[in-house]
Amino acid sequence: MSPAQSYTGMLLGILFLVSSVWAVSAGQAEYHVPDPRHLSKAKDLLQQFQLIDTHVDTPQVFRVMSRQPHDMIETMATGFPGHFDIPRAREGGVGGVFFTVWSPCQDQIGVDVGPDFLNPDDTVRDVLEQFDLINGIVEQNNQTFSLATTAEEMEHAFSEGKIGVMMGMEGSHMLGNSLATMRVYASLGVRYLTLTHVCHSAFASSAGGGAGTDGSALKPVHAGNGLTDFGRALVLELNRLGVMVDLSHVTPQTMHDVLDITRSPVLFSHSATRALYDHPRNIPDSVLERIGSKPGQNLGVIHSILTDLFMGPGNATIDTVVDHVEYIAHKCGKAHVGLGSDFDGMPSTVKGIDGDEDWPKLIAEFVRRGWTDDEIHGLVSGNLRRVMRENEQVKRTLVADLPSRAIYEKRTDLPAPNWGGPSGAYLPPKVRELVFHRRHDEL
Amino acid sequence: MATSRTAQHRQRALALMTDHPLIDSHVDLPYVMRALTKKPVETVKQIAGTFPGDVDVPRMRAGKVGGLFMSVWIPCGPGTDFLAPSHDVRDALEEIDMIQLLMKESDFQAARSAADVRAAFKAGKFATLIGVEGGHMLGNSLSVLRIWAQLAFASSAGSGGPMTAVHPGNGLSKLGEALIGEMNRLGIMVDISHVSDETMRQAIKLSKAPVIFSHSNARAECDHPRNVPDDVLEMIGSGEGKNRGVVQCVFYPAFTDPVKPTLERVADHLEYMAGKCGKAHVGIASDFGRSSCHVQPRADRVDGMEHGVEGLEDASKYPDLIAEMLARGWTDEEVIGLMGGNLLRVMDEVDEVQLALAGEEASAEVYEERTDIPAVKGAWADYLPDAVRRYLTQNEEK
Numbered sequence: 001m002s003p004a005q006s007y008t009g010m011l012l013g014i015l016f017l018v019s020s021v022w023a024v025s026a027g028q029a030e031y032h033v034p035d036p037r038h039l040s041k042a043k044d045l046l047q048q049f050q051l052i053d054t055h056v057d058t059p060q061v062f063r064v065m066s067r068q069p070h071d072m073i074e075t076m077a078t079g080f081p082g083h084f085d086i087p088r089a090r091e092g093g094v095g096g097v098f099f100t101v102w103s104p105c106q107d108q109i110g111v112d113v114g115p116d117f118l119n120p121d122d123t124v125r126d127v128l129e130q131f132d133l134i135n136g137i138v139e140q141n142n143q144t145f146s147l148a149t150t151a152e153e154m155e156h157a158f159s160e161g162k163i164g165v166m167m168g169m170e171g172s173h174m175l176g177n178s179l180a181t182m183r184v185y186a187s188l189g190v191r192y193l194t195l196t197h198v199c200h201s202a203f204a205s206s207a208g209g210g211a212g213t214d215g216s217a218l219k220p221v222h223a224g225n226g227l228t229d230f231g232r233a234l235v236l237e238l239n240r241l242g243v244m245v246d247l248s249h250v251t252p253q254t255m256h257d258v259l260d261i262t263r264s265p266v267l268f269s270h271s272a273t274r275a276l277y278d279h280p281r282n283i284p285d286s287v288l289e290r291i292g293s294k295p296g297q298n299l300g301v302i303h304s305i306l307t308d309l310f311m312g313p314g315n316a317t318i319d320t321v322v323d324h325v326e327y328i329a330h331k332c333g334k335a336h337v338g339l340g341s342d343f344d345g346m347p348s349t350v351k352g353i354d355g356d357e358d359w360p361k362l363i364a365e366f367v368r369r370g371w372t373d374d375e376i377h378g379l380v381s382g383n384l385r386r387v388m389r390e391n392e393q394v395k396r397t398l399v400a401d402l403p404s405r406a407i408y409e410k411r412t413d414l415p416a417p418n419w420g421g422p423s424g425a426y427l428p429p430k431v432r433e434l435v436f437h438r439r440h441d442e443l
Numbered sequence: 444m445a446t447s448r449t450a451q452h453r454q455r456a457l458a459l460m461t462d463h464p465l466i467d468s469h470v471d472l473p474y475v476m477r478a479l480t481k482k483p484v485e486t487v488k489q490i491a492g493t494f495p496g497d498v499d500v501p502r503m504r505a506g507k508v509g510g511l512f513m514s515v516w517i518p519c520g521p522g523t524d525f526l527a528p529s530h531d532v533r534d535a536l537e538e539i540d541m542i543q544l545l546m547k548e549s550d551f552q553a554a555r556s557a558a559d560v561r562a563a564f565k566a567g568k569f570a571t572l573i574g575v576e577g578g579h580m581l582g583n584s585l586s587v588l589r590i591w592a593q594l595a596f597a598s599s600a601g602s603g604g605p606m607t608a609v610h611p612g613n614g615l616s617k618l619g620e621a622l623i624g625e626m627n628r629l630g631i632m633v634d635i636s637h638v639s640d641e642t643m644r645q646a647i648k649l650s651k652a653p654v655i656f657s658h659s660n661a662r663a664e665c666d667h668p669r670n671v672p673d674d675v676l677e678m679i680g681s682g683e684g685k686n687r688g689v690v691q692c693v694f695y696p697a698f699t700d701p702v703k704p705t706l707e708r709v710a711d712h713l714e715y716m717a718g719k720c721g722k723a724h725v726g727i728a729s730d731f732g733r734s735s736c737h738v739q740p741r742a743d744r745v746d747g748m749e750h751g752v753e754g755l756e757d758a759s760k761y762p763d764l765i766a767e768m769l770a771r772g773w774t775d776e777e778v779i780g781l782m783g784g785n786l787l788r789v790m791d792e793v794d795e796v797q798l799a800l801a802g803e804e805a806s807a808e809v810y811e812e813r814t815d816i817p818a819v820k821g822a823w824a825d826y827l828p829d830a831v832r833r834y835l836t837q838n839e840e841k
Contacts, residue, residue, distance in 0.1 A: 061831060063818045070807040081834040082827075108822030111528075122815065124533040125582030132586035135593070136805060176533030180484070180540035187543065188593060198822075212825030345826045403544055405482040413530065416477045419518050428496035428732065428751075431475055 031317035031352045034364035042363035045376055046093025050158040051359060052381040054168065054192075054303045054338065055248075055270040056097045057345030058084045059133050069133050073140050083343035083355040086144050089163060092359040096154050096164035096381065098269065099137070100345070101130045101190065105173055105199030108212075115221070116410045117177055117202045124176045131167070131188050138165050149189050151388040154381075168246065168269055171197030172204060172234065177408040179237050191388070192244035192267055195231070195254060202408050203231035205251045207280040211309060211347055217251075217280035226253030232261060233406035239263045240403070242395030244387065247271075248281075248305075248340075255287045259298050264394040265387045266291070266300035270340035272310045273327050276320075279310050288331040301387045302328050303340030308350045318352035322365045325379070334375045338384050446707055448763070448770035456765035457507060459778055464509025464564040465761055466783035468691045469574065469636075469658035471514045471732025472498055473538040483537070487544045497731035497757040500550045503569060505759035509783060510560050510570030512657065513542045514732075517580060525583055526812060532587065535580040539573065539594055546571050556794055557787040574634065574657055578622065583810040585618075585625050592629040614641035620649060621808040627651045628805070630797030632789070636669075636693075643675045647686045652796035653789045654679075654688035658728035660698045660712040661719075667698050676719035689789050690716050691728040694755045706754030710767045713781070722777045726786045731758060 034042070061082055062072035077086050084097075103126040106113045113119045138145045146157035148164040157164035169190045175181045182193070196206035200218065205225045208218030222228050227235065235258055238245050244267040247255045258266060274282040283302065291300050304325045308316040311324065325337050343349075343356065352361055366376055407414060415435075420427035424435055475496050476486040491500045503511075515538045517531055546553040552563035554570040563570035573594070581587045615623070623646055626633050633650050634657045635643045647654055662670035671690060679688050692712045696704035699712065717725045754763055768778055780788075809816060827835075 057826065060818075060823070061827060063816060064823050064827060065817060065831070065835065067817050068807040068809055069816065070805065082831045104822035108825070109820045119528075120530045121528045122582065124536065125584055125587060126815075128532065128582070128590045129584055129586040132589050132805075135589070139805075176530065176536070178533060178537055180537040181533060183540045183543070184536045184594070188590065210822070210825070212822065344828055344831075347827065347829050347832075403484060405484045407482050413534075414477065414481045414483065415479060416474070419474050420478050427475065427478060430495040431479065434495055435478055 031319045032365060032368060034361050035368065038364040038367040039360055041367050042360040043093060045363060045367075045373060046095070046360060046380070049377045050095030050155065050164075050381045051093055051339070051363075052096035052098075052154065052164070052384055053094060053343070054098045054267065054340035054384065055100060055170075055305075055345070056084050056341060056343045057100050057102065057170075058082060058343070059099050059130055059137065060102050061344050062133060063130070069129075070136050073133075073137050076137055076141055077144075083341070083349065085356070086141060086163075088355050088357040090144075091357040092355075094163060094356055094359065095158045096148075096166070098166045098168040098192065098340075099134050100168050100170045101127060101134065101174070101185075102170045102197070102345075103127050103130065103174055105171065105197050107199055108210075113173075117173070118410060118412075123174055124181060127169075127174045127185075131185075134165075134167060147189065149191060150392060151385040154385065154388075166191050168192040168194065170194040170246075170269075171199075171249070172201040172231075173197060173199055175201075175203070175234075177202045177230075177411065179234060179404050179406055182234065182237060182243075183241065183403065186241040186243050190243060192246045192269060193234075193238060194246040194248055194269060195227075195234075195250050195258070197249055201231075202410070203228060203234045204254045206249055206254075207251050209280045215279065215309075220251075224253055224257075225251050227257035230406060230408050232257070233404050235262055237404040237406075239391075239394055240398045240401050242392050244391050247287075251280075252284050252287055255283070256290075259287070259290050262298070263398075264391045266298055267384075267387060268300070268302040268340075270303060270305040270307075270342045272305055272324050276324055276327055277311045281310055283328075285331065288328065291336055292332040293335055297332075299336075299387065299390060301336050301338050301383045302332065303338035303384070304328070306341045306343070306349045306353055307346040308348050309346065311350065313348075316350040318350060318362055318365055321350055321353075321362060322369065325366075326369070334371075335378055335383050335386075337379050339380065446767060446770065448766040452766035452769045453762055455769055455775075456762045456778075459775060460507035460509070460762060460765065460782065463779045464560060464570065464783045464787075465507065465727065465765070466510040466512075466560065466570070466786050467508055467727060467729050467731075467761075468512045468655065468786060469514055469576075469693065469728035469730050470498060470511045471516060471576075471730060472496075473513060473541055474516050475732045476541060477538070483541055484544060487541060487548065490545060491548060491550060497729070497751070499758070500569075502758040503550075506757075506761040508569060508758060508761060509564045510554065510572065512572045512574040512728075513545070514574050514576045515539060515542070515580065516576040519579055525579065525810075531580050532582045535575070539591075542571070542573055543594075557790045560783075560787060560790075576634075576637070576657075578619075581622075583618065583813065585621060585806050585808060588622065588625055588631070589629065589805060592631055614639065614645040615649070618808065618810045620645075621806050623649045624651075625806050627793075627796055628800045628803050630794050632793050640672055640675065643671070644678070647675070647678045647688075650686065651800070652793045654686055655786070655789060656688070656690040658691055658693035658695070658730050660692055660695075660709075661715045664708070664712050664715050665698060665700055667701075669698050671716070673719065676716060679720040679724050681721055681723060687724070687789070687792060689724050689726050689785050690720060691726040691786070692716065693728045693730045694752045695730045696752055699752055704752045706752060706760075706764055706767060709752060709755060709764065710771065713768065714771065717781075722773070723780055723785050723788075725781055726783070727761070727764070727781065729755070729758070729761075 062069040146162040148154045154164035195204040198210035209215045246267045246269045248271045272282045274284045424432040476483045517534045551571045552568035554560045560570040632655045636659045660670045662672045700708040
């Protein structure tokens, strides 16, 4: 054989090898179909290391599907038409999840809370119903699920062969403009609060651009388009409560404002990077530069999302997700990455992922790209658990701090002397005196 | 009736109260805290000192109170379909937050069970429990009830709702029946103060556990719609077929006597109710803070005039009531029961029912008038996975 022929032969051989490894899907997107060795390695790693998905929206879908949402709970075990259920979670090696407590932004369901977010609505009641639903999901599947509120409890669940369940709340529009409700939600087990969903709140500014919208950024309503003063009080109170501050969905200015004052490492529960795909919800470089292990940086963790809308609708694949993770790792360090799917909270996932069963395919790509076992351990939950522990530690150091007294300055219902009945008839005499003297002074 | 109690009776009362807890089943402090200031949480620390109104730690110490139920109360809203959005649930959570913060103060200790109460008493702290005054704060949802159970509620009033008939027969609605069952399952005492007579009867018949009247007097002694009629009192007791609950007398002037509400008249109510139900089925509630949805202010009352039951004006006065019962011939044992033993027994029995119902599933029932579930409007549906959307469409076509 001549050198030219052997060279051509080699080229053809390489082309053949490459094309047999690449899969072309129904659309134009291509992704690496995992090599069986990498897939097997991925599955081993998921047996060893707990994978914690920081954002699964299944409970809200139960409420969409049935007049009695609790009737849907059995589908968690028998098979659910969305992305997440127990059989597939087991198949996919899921070790822990944050189920989200969520009720829509009021303007998205035709409820007008007014420019100051003051009009009454049913959101707080609906939120309590979602808490109750998640409790029911865990109780009725308590052979599989174990409710947790700390890193240690999550790890313990995994060591017992169970899936640890925690709760994250997606949006401060659910607080009824009150820090007291946040304290109660924390006592019910919430361990992160996403500062906004797709609407501004009395606390913070949102990037908007959710599913069903045209994807453009929201028009600002707060000066500076970041945190309000009340929002600052919320962040400090979240630190005191040991509840992680989640910066997915918020504007970049909100992200910066939080990083300026928070005493704890932050979380992005389900995000992507703006450098790789320009969407208002994605994280700009200027924020990424503030997260990391160097002096002055926030030690937080950024969890990458599986929603194709924020990474290139119709084009995004498993590879795209890994590209975003690697970009964050490049900017912040491999100790600051994680995974938050957004399962059951999105119309479509990236190509190659249909649901919970497909985590090994994603992890296989990390293996293929040369991530070490330790780095993958960090990615799937080690980094998150470190951040959770640091939040718990900050809570302990702040134990002498008083609960925040701050009240939304625009409220007019407090103080509530009219609760004292006609002319304060129900009030004890001394109290009535104080209340009516104050009124007189204010006139 | 003039009093026959002496200093000796008072001394005996104090001795009994040192060794056995007096539990006040209805104290309306939270709403007073909200009436006083824009930032109610600031008042939490003030309760340890002199606080405006009837209740603060110095007077509670002087009055030798052992434990109290803090009442979560917000005013009743208008409307008869109960569906209009309001801040009720948010406001109830704010009161719960305040009570949870108060429970962390050094004079107080959180309690949910009889054992918790005894432990707090032994530690020299005021055992603090939570009661909710009015089902209107449930947002028409059994889920909210379950969340209250999780937040360690020991009792929930059936209704602080309007007096006009809104349900056929003026009793429990269908959701109300499910509510009673769920409260039994969760170990939350069913409180039938404030409810209509018919609701009282239905609740007692339906409940598998002893009930409580957290703050009610006897209608035969003072004819007020808020008080308990004889036929209902006769449903409570230790006999065959009776509900083993408790009726807690209340220091509220309008329910005590229309002309001259005094300590002695409160004692008359206690004696009357004990006569009907038995001395093992009565207890004490102050209603300090003075909250009620139904009371009309007295026309002859003037701002600044002392109001309140004469002799029971504030938390330092409990021993005088105990002294009066001793003077009327109640034995030590009967008085220990009156002060708190009867209520603690009821709490234990309610917890036993909870245990017995441990295998039962949570009620999935939803208020039949609601139209917001299934939640298909707007954003609820925008985020659905495509596969779920297809599934729903397929099922519609079937």
